[in-house]
Amino acid sequence: MEEIPVKVAVRIRPLLCKEILHNHQVCVRVIPNTQQIIIGRDRVFTFDFVFGKNSTQDEVYNTCIKPLVLSLIEGYNVTVFAYGQTGSGKTYTIGGGHVASVVEGQKGIIPRAIQEIFQNISENPSTDFKIKVSYIEVYKEDLRDLLELETSMKDLHIREDEKGNTVIVGAKECQVESADEVMSLLEMGNAARHTGTTQMNEHSSRSHAIFTISICQVEKNTEAAEDGSWCSRRHIVSKFHFVDLAGSERVMKTGNTGERFKESIQINSGLLALGNVISALGDPRRKSSHIPYRDAKITRLLKDSLGGSAKTVMITCVSPSSLNFDESLNSLKYANRARNIRNKPILNFSPESDRMDEMEFEIKLLREALQSQQASSMSQTSQIHREETPDNRILFLEEQVAQLQGECLGYQNCIEEAFTLLVELKDAVRLNQKQQHKLQEWFNMTQEVRKSILTSFRGSRGIGNLEEGPQHITVIQLKRELKKCQCALAADEVVFNKKELEVKELKNQVQMMVQENKEHVLSLKEAQKVNRLQNEKIIEQQLLLDQMSEELTKLNLSMTSSAKETCGDGPDARIPEKRPYTVPFDTRLGHYICIPARSDARKVYTSPSVYSLDRVVAGFRTRSQMLLGHIEEQDEVLHCQFSDNSDEESEGQEKSEIGHQSHSWIQKPGSVCSLVELNDIHDQTQKSSLENEDFKDLKVECLQESQELNLQKLRNSELILTEAKQKMRELTININMKEDLIKELMKTGNDAKSVSKQYSLKVRKLAHEAEQAKVELIETEKQLQELENKDLSDVALKVKLQREFRKKMDAAKLKVQVLQKKQQNSKKLASLSIQNEKHANELEQSVDHMKYQKVQLQKRLQEENEKRKQLDTEIKRDQQKIKVILSYFPAKHNVKY
Template sequence: MEEIPVKVAVRIRPLLCKEALHNHQVCVRVIPNSQQVIIGRDRVFTFDFVFGKNSTQDEVYNTCIKPLVLSLIEGYNATVFAYGQTGSGKTYTIGGGHIASVVEGQKGIIPRAIQEIFQSISEHPSIDFNVKVSYIEVYKEDLRDLLELETSMKDLHIREDEKGNTVIVGAKECHVESAGEVMSLLEMGNAARHTGTTQMNEHSSRSHAIFTISICQVHKNMEAAEDGSWYSPRHIVSKFHFVDLAGSERVTKTGNTGERFKESIQINSGLLALGNVISALGDPRRKSSHIPYRDAKITRLLKDSLGGSAKTVMITCVSPSSSNFDESLNSLKYANRARNIRNKPTVNFSPESDRIDEMEFEIKLLREALQSQQAGVSQTTQINREGSPDTNRIHSLEEQVAQLQGECLGYQCCVEEAFTFLVDLKDTVRLNEKQQHKLQEWFNMIQEVRKAVLTSFRGIGGTASLEEGPQHVTVLQLKRELKKCQCVLAADEVVFNQKELEVKELKNQVQMMVQENKGHAVSLKEAQKVNRLQN
């Protein structure tokens, strides 16, 4: 699995009017024709991307975010998050403000990415796309659903799925069909987000916000295998997290009191935890040590993005004003450390798709084994009818019958468990028309096999039924074989008693296999419950 570094960009905003009026000096500059910035007189930092005061929203998006959108369509998870002090331009860059009042050229990363995602979807008619969005706010270390405000904060929980990815249980995910629907939900969530006025920022974000676009894609083009069967369609699930962090604040500059002061404490606490995670991941000497993801909600949510399986871009926004020199220097230091963080991106195939493929392959093997077993039983029956004077041949025949007894019962249990699992799976997992048709064909095949086995058992055992099972039929057959052998060869009782003990031992082994299969069935049902909770 290839490791890639977190990409880090630095964007320097222009001086504000009030800063220019107070004769603030520019302390952060871009070194021309390079990806370097200089702060103060001689502190130089190198980054993947550097944007000066004259950079445009379009330039930032095309350089940093467009490759992430392409990776999202390919099946990779992606994250972009804006980092920096309050009033440095994070929300403006990420596009988390009031979108309706923003002109086209001023739109941020999120609106542009939404448009391009749906443009890419329209260019892939051979793929079924299912798009969902969610919008979560971390306000004073509590999770809040911005798309369903009635949801209690206590109903949202951070968990890890079976692959170790971070998920929010209880968050509302809205199915969307167009870019316009996504923009409406984004606007609604932005309006519900906590904002406030401070001395440094008239529209200060008082919370961290994560806007997530989830894409499930099913490749409809199926390919034929060598044996004439068909491969199942590929299911790929990928997510794009857009993270707008609240800015770090100094109370002496913001003038916060009361509730604003409490908010500042929580904001700085979360950003401190994030800084500690970045420092731990970015220090080669501490890679094997504990990474403090659990120190704050925001770091738990960014676990996949920092040191995980996502492709990540960190955009550090800094103020050029000399009055913010210390805050800008700290932001650049953290950004420089983040360049040492390495992720291991992987394409996210759906676990439901993997299970269906595994079950179909197992069913194919079981069907072949069942046919082979039936052929073996028929051959054995014919040999028994003809009889043989050879004692060794009879012994071999008895062993073969006993072995087939255990195999037949084991295969029957496996097929029944697979049948039950696929019936439940059919009702819980969305299948396309081809998959449903293929599954129904398998159900019909099972019914035919059951009828064939029932007929076979009746032919062998007379009044034996399918419910009595192959075990009963085989015992009857063994008794008849023993009687024939006694009449023809007059074998002594010791040999037959020994064979009966072997049969009992095989029965015990069969019972152990049945218990083991029941254990597998319980595991399958537990996996179903997990899938239902995630869906």
């Protein structure tokens, strides 16, 4: 047996759009005009076939796969498998995914191979082809039948047949007649395959998939062997496995979590096992050592293809991006190792055993047919058959006999015709002695064969004669029954088709509902998101409000304390008792500049801080006493009263004092001093000019300090006011926003309500329809049963119909369940809209509260404004005073005495 290596191809896909956008660099290239690939700067690998980024699907197919299709038709088992990192282009190359939507040029290997196989069949009319298709996937180390999803994983087993080929017992094999049929099965299986989105690939295959096409070829014509013996018909069964492996992936790169993470682990462990098998098979030193096929399902399934009896092509797909350098290098290393794997392909052709297989198969079919016929005829000819019901053994033998008789008759006819022809030819054509001798030998042999066939045929007829009568009757009856059954079947089929259409319609409606529901759920989620945002904003605003009220309280406190300071430190007309002394300069000033004193002049008296005022008062007192002593010494008329009396108390006295030329230090409003008097006083006080100068400085200093303090307070107050105004503005904006959001929320809630109403209406309608469909199906089932009881038709057919019917029933039940679920969802939707409303109410309440707070804040702001104005006035007055004092004293210095 000839050994051939596994052929290895490497395909580098182009950079994907997103990779180009992210400026990925290319790190793998094909060396032009060679079969080599260079990765990085200097790692070079040689392969059987290499395909660069510009290679087409057609190129890949023609180079690697076309020869495999030819081998398949010849009778070899062949395999192509795509290996590589996730997102490297395996599915694209093999031709998985949504094949129906792929344009012609982009079609992968499987669709192209299918087309070619069927083309070969059509070009070969002398051979009968039976084509079967199966599709399975290995998902998380479990086998799944992608063509019969109901098949339990436990019912699928990997076994080896007597020839050592790997077979999957329990997998559905669909017999197909056309390429379109295969394509629709492929599409169906692809749709059922486990795929998912990862960061590396939007449509990542999460399982290893094996699509298998089995071809059974039987030659139509019988050929005479050269030696004259009769040769049986050629019988070939070969298989083409298309394997799309899941991609190896680094969990960190794919960002997989949860289920995807578990899948990753299983995928990687399966691929690791495959890598080990490739390493073991590819290592010449380990040739005789154990190959760990049993480590994973995928390696067990690929046993034939790797080191077995199949012809295999491995296509390694590689990403060109430098970000995937490590993975690409790894894939290339495995691919390189796989080149060392040697297979021993064998032709799956064995005339004797295949003929036996064929006969056994035919016997089986006939036995089944006979059994069903007997079963159907038993009801009508029960009397006859009750006595002669054959057991399985007899049936089997009878069938064999019938089969052989049929064949014998065929051969006999052929031989008869050939015999007559040869007899005629013998006389008409001149033959040499050798030819005549050979022909005679043939005549003799034919005679013998004829004799033996006739003997056996007679023998069997001898047995059959006894049964010919009843059998003939039975056959006629069976034929009649068959016709009846066929008619009934046709009628049933019409009903079924109708029901199927209805079910399809229902399915569509349900799908639409599911879509609608999805949309509702999405909009609901969005509403919830908006709600959440609103809540967050409310909390923020609440915090802001708290902060503001805190600041307001602080501001209030500071304003109150400043007001207290103002009242407590300085002389106040309202609290005259607290003001112990008045200032002499004021009196003079009043006399001198004749300022008409306002009645409320003292009410707005401002003062420096407690410390400075005390200091001023204390200094003033000391100096005044000194001055008074001095003046009293010089002039007894001038009697200054240092009194603690209030302004009001001193007012009357003042008047009398003025009348007596006596001067009080207390300045009274409206009191006017003459210049003479002032001069007199000045003359008297001239000696104490130094002390007065000091006093002036002190007074100015004190006023300046007080003014500075007031200015500072004013600045602070302005700052706080600006801040408060800013917050007021923010509050107003927030309130407006919140009001808008409430409106939106109410609108969304109303929308959701109306939609959920419509939805529940629809659900009710559909539930009703499903109920009707169920009732109709039950009725049909009854009808069918009645029909079956009456006619007792083909058992296999009956079973098939029952199965189909049950499937449809299950589908209808499922639909009802889905509808019930939808109803529940709609209820949930309704409750959510109520929640929404509640939330909106709460929001409204909070907005009301905020509005109230805003009004309060405005009030406080007004108060603050007023206070600020007062402060302003005080400052201005202080400034005025300072100006006056400053202007008064230089004047005083300039006075000529």
